[in-house]
Amino acid sequence: MRGNSHARCGVGENSEITSKNYLSLYIIPSDLNTYGGEAKRLLEDLQSRNERMFLVTALFLNTAKSKQELENAIFQTAGIAQKYNCMLKRLDYQQEEGLMSSLPLGVNHIPIKRALTTTSTAIFVPFTTQELFMGGDSLYYGLNATSNNLIMVDRKKSKNPNGLILGTPGSGKSFAAKREMTNVFFTTKDDIIIGDPEGEYYPLVHALGGQVIHISPNSKDYINPMDINMNYSEDDNPLGVKSDFILSLCELIMGSRDGIEAEEKSVIDRCLPLVYQNYFSDPKPENMPTLGDLYDCLRKQKEPQAQRIATALEIYVNGSLKVFNHQTNVELNNRIVCFDIKELGKQLKKLGMLIIQDQVWNRVTINRGVKSTWYYIDEFHLLLKEEQTASYSVEIFKRFRKWGGIPTGITQNIKDLLSSREIENIFENSDFILMLNQAAGDRQILAKQLNISPYQLSYVTNSGEGEGLLFYGTTIIPFKDKFDKSLKLYSLMTTKPEEVEQREKEGGGSLGRERTERKRESCQ
Incomplete structure (x- = not known):
């Protein structure tokens, strides 16, 4: 009773609450x-x-x-x-x-x-483990590092199929690109085009029956930057689109930081219809103009701006760098085409990469509505160093999706990549990123750029070959991809020096002899 009295005092005058507390505490079992x-x-x-x-x-x-x-x-x-x-x-x-x-x-x-x-x-239930397994023409990208389930992805089904492959040297980024190329080749009927600044991809392309185009001052393979596709689009004027490319080409050749002046652009735009006049009248391959025709047309103009442009073009027309002043003499309609520009010098490499991009545009327009065109460009950071190639690259990442193009940039120099003003547009228009092992400084930059958690970041910290993070839209999955080294396909895809040397020995040095033979023919 003493406790009961104390309980009533504790609740004051509210007898209803007192009775409820009394029942709850003393009558209802706990x-x-x-x-x-x-x-x-x-x-x-x-x-x-x-x-x-x-x-x-x-x-x-x-x-x-x-x-x-x-x-x-x-x-x-x-x-x-x-x-x-x-x-x-x-x-x-x-x-x-x-x-x-x-x-x-x-x-x-x-x-x-x-x-x-x-x-x-x-x-x-392990709901914390995200899975990515799609049907249709999905491609294999390894195993989920958390659940060991297959990762099957169809990039065509994303909002933006554009992609990036990022990793330190030796992390397996080139191997991952070749892995995807091979899967695309065997799984789909799509076309594949490769920009190869380091000469790493031609063994695989040869094995798949593709076309390897070696572009160098001593090569007999020629690509004409003036090539134009008459069936470019129902909405766009082919000459107008080509004019934009020629302006970018001239800006790169003239080396102007602020671009060429308005008067110089007008002169080039005036010359182009004259240069293409014969081809438009009779569109035969032999009537396709070259840089030499543009040079001659500029020399006939009275303005000093025209003479300044012609003088800048002279070394590429009549001088020691005239590799691009020829009509195209290689077949570009193969399913898989590799542009090997390793032997281009510093002056020509960026120009070569810009011309390759123009050839990719042509192929994409031809394939539009028929099949997709996969475009891989290694050492992608080189394209973003120059204003002209950077803006052209951004245009590709913005517009390729509508035309059935799937571009993929491959690079190891993250700081150089992120130093470009255009990289924000590249990241925003890429729904697929394959991130392999990253250096300490690059990890922090990418973590901020892509909102990667510290736990996820651990998968690209001192990770092994073929291990990292896969970004697909809003999904982030840690993956691991171990390839059977006993397969012939592995020897064609590897870029490790000791394994490449072993491949050369087993093949009797055929690839090395091919390069030597090309040099001998060019000298003759």
């Missing part, structure tokens, strides 16, 4: 009171928090070679459960039912069930 509170919270979850009710049976299957080992395993399992305030019940005389229920048959023979809400049920 277990029932606890269950009542849980029932109220459960009802609130189901009514207002979008929760659902599940009947769950949790089974732990223990196996061992001997009875003693089995008893020890059961004891350890029970100890772990007790540590987290869970009690396990042994299924004595129900071992067979327990085994059949544990198998992935979808049948539960154990009548022991517990009602749980969605949040509580999620604890038993």
Whole structure:
């Protein structure tokens, strides 16, 4: 009675609350009171928090070679459960039912069930592991590093199929690109074009029956930068689009930081219809103009601006760098084409990469509405150093999707890449990023750029070959891709010096002899 009196004093004059507290504390059993509170919270979850009710049976299957080992395993399992305030019940005389229920048959023979809400049920299912497995023409990109499930992705189904492959030297970025190229070649009927500044891709292209175009001052393979596609688009004027490319080409040749002046642009635009006049009248390959024709037309103009442009073009027309003053003499309609520009000098390499991009545009316009065109450009940061090639690259990443093009930039120099003003547009228009091992400074930059958590960042920190993060839209998945080194395909894709040397020995040095033979022919 003394405690009862104290309880009434504690609640003051509110007799209703006093009676409820009295009943709750002294009449209703504590277990029932606890269950009542849980029932109220459960009802609130189901009514207002979008929760659902599940009947769950949790089974732990223990196996061992001997009875003693089995008893020890059961004891350890029970100890772990007790540590987290869970009690396990042994299924004595129900071992067979327990085994059949544990198998992935979808049948539960154990009548022991517990009602749980969605949040509580999620604890038993690895919802924290994201999976990426798509049907159709999806390509294999390795195994999920968390769940070991296959990663199958169809880049064509994303909002922007554009992509980037980023990684330090030796992390496997070139190998990953070749892996995807091979899958595209065998899985789809799409075309593949490769810009190869380091001469790494031609062994694989040869093996796939593709066309390798070696562009160098001593090569007999010629690409005409003046090539024009008459069926460019129903909406765009072919000459207008070509004029934009020629202006970028002249800006790069003249080396102007602020671009060429308005008067110089007008002179070039005036000359182009005159240069293409014969081809438009009779569109035969031999009537296709060259840089020499543009040079001659500029020399005939009276303005000093025209003479300044012609003088800048002179070394590329009549001088030592006239490799691009020829009509195209190679077949460009092969399914897989590789432009090998390793032997181009510093003055010509950026020019060569810009001309390759123009050839890619031509192929994309031809394939529009028929099939996709995959375009891979290695050492992508080189294109972003110059204003002209950078703006042309951004245009590709912005417009390729509408034309059925799928560009992929491959680079190791993240700081050089991110130093470009145009890289923001590249990242914003890329829904696919394959990120391999990254240097310490690059990791922090990319983490801020792509909103990568510290846990996710650990997958690109001192990671092995073919391991990293795959970004597909808003999905980020850690992956690992181990390739069988005993396969012939591996020897064609590897770029490790010792393995390349072994490949040369096994092939009798055929690839090395090919380059030597080309040089000998050019000298003759």
